[in-house]
Amino acid sequence: MSFNFNDDNLEKIELLKSKYPKVQALSLPLLWMAQYQDGFISLEAIQEIAKICETPMMEIYKVSTFYSMFNLQKLGKYHIQLCKTLSCKLCNKDDVLKSIQNELNIQVGESTSDGLFTLSQVECLGSCGTSPVMQLNETYYENLTPISIVEILKALK
Numbered sequence: 625m626s627f628n629f630n631d632d633n634l635e636k637i638e639l640l641k642s643k644y645p646k647v648q649a650l651s652l653p654l655l656w657m658a659q660y661q662d663g664f665i666s667l668e669a670i671q672e673i674a675k676i677c678e679t680p681m682m683e684i685y686k687v688s689t690f691y692s693m694f695n696l697q698k699l700g701k702y703h704i705q706l707c708k709t710l711s712c713k714l715c716n717k718d719d720v721l722k723s724i725q726n727e728l729n730i731q732v733g734e735s736t737s738d739g740l741f742t743l744s745q746v747e748c749l750g751s752c753g754t755s756p757v758m759q760l761n762e763t764y765y766e767n768l769t770p771i772s773i774v775e776i777l778k779a780l781k
């Protein structure tokens with residue numbers, strides 16, 4: 625299996641090359657592009673990015689595994705990222721997590737068998753004043769309760 629950026633992304637990459645002083649600096653935007661293109665970042669994509677950035681593949685891999693927003697495996701249609709940091713923990717995120725797990729019958733790091741949901745826990749989402757918080761794809765859901773989370777998930781099924 626190989627990975628190639630599509631024509632739109634190849635155009636964007638050429639534009640970015642003219643804006644950055646070194647091609648090595650393109651690793652983050654290219655990781656984002658690969659993820660948006662395929663829904664996750666494959667090893668083949670990392671290999672291609674390493675080639676474009678004239679950087680060892682291991683360096684790109686290290687960057688891709690450092691940031692939790694990069695996904696190295698295929699995700700469900702809806703990626704639930706529940707904050708696990710202090711404010712959310714103090715506001716009962718554990719009860720919200722139990723509700724999600726009961727409703728979807730999956731554990732953290734797993735996807736539902738129909739490919740609809742993937743459940744992750746992440747560090748602070750920067751919305752501590754409205755804890756507990758989850759990011760579902762690009763949307764934040766705040767002030768979650770064990771009941772409201774089930775309503776949200778049921779509406780997506």
Ligand code: FES
Nearest residue numbers: 707712749751752
């Ligand atoms: S601790 Fe959860 S959003 Fe900050």
